[in-house]
Amino acid sequence: MIKLGIIIDIDSPLTFTFKVFDDVDHEVSIGMFVIVEENDSIILARITRMFRRNLLLQDRILSSIEPESIEKLKSYGIDVQYVASNTYCKCVIVGVWNGKKVDVCRRPPKLFSYVSKPSSKLLEEILKPSSSDVLLDIGHLRGYPSIRARIDGNKLVTHHCAILASTGSGKSWLAGVIIEELFTKAKIPIIVFDPHSEYSSMQIPAYRIGIELSSSERILADEISSNVHVYVPGKVDTSAIDEYFEERFYVKRKYVRFGIKPHKLPFNILLKLLDHYYGISETQKRILEEAWFSIRREDIVSIQDLLKQVEEYGKEAAPRGYAGEIALSTLISKLRQLFESRPFFITKFAEHYGSDLIRELDFEEIVNTPGIHVFDLSGLDLIDQQAIITLVLDSIMKLATKRKSMPTFIVIEEAHNFAPSKGDAISLNSILRIAREGRKFGVGLCIISQRPARIHPDVLSQCMTQIFKRMISPIDIKYVRDVTEFTTIEDLWEVRLLNEEDALIVGISTPIPLPIKVRKRYTAHGGITPTIKTRVKLSLKPT
Numbered sequence: 001m002i003k004l005g006i007i008i009d010i011d012s013p014l015t016f017t018f019k020v021f022d023d024v025d026h027e028v029s030i031g032m033f034v035i036v037e038e039n040d041s042i043i044l045a046r047i048t049r050m051f052r053r054n055l056l057l058q059d060r061i062l063s064s065i066e067p068e069s070i071e072k073l074k075s076y077g078i079d080v081q082y083v084a085s086n087t088y089c090k091c092v093i094v095g096v097w098n099g100k101k102v103d104v105c106r107r108p109p110k111l112f113s114y115v116s117k118p119s120s121k122l123l124e125e126i127l128k129p130s131s132s133d134v135l136l137d138i139g140h141l142r143g144y145p146s147i148r149a150r151i152d153g154n155k156l157v158t159h160h161c162a163i164l165a166s167t168g169s170g171k172s173w174l175a176g177v178i179i180e181e182l183f184t185k186a187k188i189p190i191i192v193f194d195p196h197s198e199y200s201s202m203q204i205p206a207y208r209i210g211i212e213l214s215s216s217e218r219i220l221a222d223e224i225s226s227n228v229h230v231y232v233p234g235k236v237d238t239s240a241i242d243e244y245f246e247e248r249f250y251v252k253r254k255y256v257r258f259g260i261k262p263h264k265l266p267f268n269i270l271l272k273l274l275d276h277y278y279g280i281s282e283t284q285k286r287i288l289e290e291a292w293f294s295i296r297r298e299d300i301v302s303i304q305d306l307l308k309q310v311e312e313y314g315k316e317a318a319p320r321g322y323a324g325e326i327a328l329s330t331l332i333s334k335l336r337q338l339f340e341s342r343p344f345f346i347t348k349f350a351e352h353y354g355s356d357l358i359r360e361l362d363f364e365e366i367v368n369t370p371g372i373h374v375f376d377l378s379g380l381d382l383i384d385q386q387a388i389i390t391l392v393l394d395s396i397m398k399l400a401t402k403r404k405s406m407p408t409f410i411v412i413e414e415a416h417n418f419a420p421s422k423g424d425a426i427s428l429n430s431i432l433r434i435a436r437e438g439r440k441f442g443v444g445l446c447i448i449s450q451r452p453a454r455i456h457p458d459v460l461s462q463c464m465t466q467i468f469k470r471m472i473s474p475i476d477i478k479y480v481r482d483v484t485e486f487t488t489i490e491d492l493w494e495v496r497l498l499n500e501e502d503a504l505i506v507g508i509s510t511p512i513p514l515p516i517k518v519r520k521r522y523t524a525h526g527g528i529t530p531t532i533k534t535r536v537k538l539s540l541k542p543t
């Protein structure tokens with residue numbers, strides 16, 4: 001075990017600072033594990049900050065040194081500047097290793113104790129997975145390529161997780177890795193809400209785009225990619241994305257066009273959409289409510305049938321006289337416009353878009369089909385995206401509470417848009433419900449965001465595993481620290497400095513905070529920032 005330095009300051013029960021020995025200066029880096037050996041246990045800590053001091057720069061000493069004397073000493077072979085330079089590392093204590101598990105550290109180490117670099121063997125021992133049967137292999141421990149970084153898939157799913165980082169720092173890549181692992185190890189349905197059409201690329205095994213995979217990895221890549229089911233809203237023009245996909249991967253994107261029958265829309269979603277697009281008066285709200293809960297859904301095939309019934313039942317609820325008539329007739333025309341203009345409604349029997357049949361979704365089938373089910377929501381307005389997410393989540397929860405579904409994992413990209421901390425979103429309550437109750441019914445959430453401070457605190461605080469990639473914004477860092485349970489300010493210091501492949505995992509899916517290098521992907525990553533050329537191409541396409 002390499003001795004790295006000695007402790008010179010204990011500034012809190014959970015942090016200490018050590019002075020690095022000159023000859024091992026190159027061995028230390030931010031994020032690495034260090035240990036302090038005590039009589040019968042080992043204190044495990046991580047370096048979170050590093051700083052260098054030169055004693056000559058202290059005012060008192062500086063004023064009493066002549067530059068000539070420094071030069072003179074140099075001529076005798078003594079470089080005072082070098083001798084007076086010191087490197088210090090601030091560490092946060094992770095816990096005490098008692099040979100079996102990592103306990104909470106109740107006594108800080110002693111001043112002047114040696115700080116050492118742990119051997120791979122010791123770290124392997126500490127990180128040895130317990131009996132959990134679903135271990136997700138998402139990379140390796142940073143600085144130790146031979147030690148796999150494994151997290152507990154059961155806890156990740158049942159207790160929810162959050163992937164938080166600045167934009168472009170590798171969130172979706174990592175989400176892809178987690179999805180690949182969960183699918184191959186747990187064989188459960190994974191639902192992905194994809195506002196940027198990034199996850200369809202999981203239909204392509206990575207070796208087809210030149211990524212080197214071993215023969216066993218190729219088998220996994222084939223298995224994963226052939227179980228990616230993409231759903232696009234019925235009447236959204238996806239030709240630009242389809243062409244881009246085909247140019248990049250030399251195969252056509254496969255998807256199903258899905259639609260929603262308007263009469264099956266829950267009242268609260270209908271009301272929000274109607275109010276958002278056309279505004280709705282209190283009278284119209286009352287008429288619609290009365291009518292919506294009375295209509296005979298079994299008799300409805302087209303929107304004409306539906307509107308006729310709304311009119312029929314609405315008449316009974318509308319106030320007598322001219323004002324009532326006007327309220328009802330404008331309500332009917334607003335409903336017609338809504339159903340005809342939103343691209344996800346099925347307006348008639350066997351409706352097609354081009355040659356594709358628009359299908360009604362069978363949620364029971366989806367949540368009982370192990371695979372990766374990607375809802376490509378690109379091309380929809382935010383409120384429409386929220387409406388679809390609400391509809392899907394509510395249907396999943398309904399089935400889950402009746403025990404009619406397999407354990408399900410739900411990935412929500414750009415989560416701040418769907419469960420915002422401020423303002424209203426149709427989807428907020430559905431996400432909150434899963435965050436609070438999903439665990440009991442086997443429904444897990446993974447929220448992904450580049451603006452953690454904009455996510456509703458009750459959603460974020462329910463995510464018992466947090467995965468950080470590089471995050472810079474002090475506002476986001478402070479918010480995460482305030483809202484979540486497992487992070488300290490020292491941990492979050494480190495996340496400013498993470499590279500593209502780096503991540504820090506904290507929370508209940510891992511025995512100790514894990515600084516990792518994320519593994520390569522088995523399927524193609526779709527989140528490649530388009531170059532100016534591809535951007536021009538995409539934007540030239542009519543939408």
Ligand SMILES: Nc1ncnc2c1ncn2[C@@H]1O[C@H](COP(=O)(O)OP(=O)(O)OP(=O)(O)O)[C@@H](O)[C@H]1O
Pocket residue numbers: 165166167168169170171172173174450500501502518519520525527528529
């Ligand atoms: N572990 C990794 N190994 C290699 N390259 C990576 C890794 N993670 C990310 N990248 C690269 O970084 C780019 C950005 O990653 P990604 O699309 O996952 O970022 P993001 O955080 O999801 O971005 P956005 O905020 O725009 O959604 C990718 O296109 C990929 O090239």
Ligand SMILES: [Mg+2]
Pocket residue numbers: 171172173527
């Ligand atoms: Mg992304």
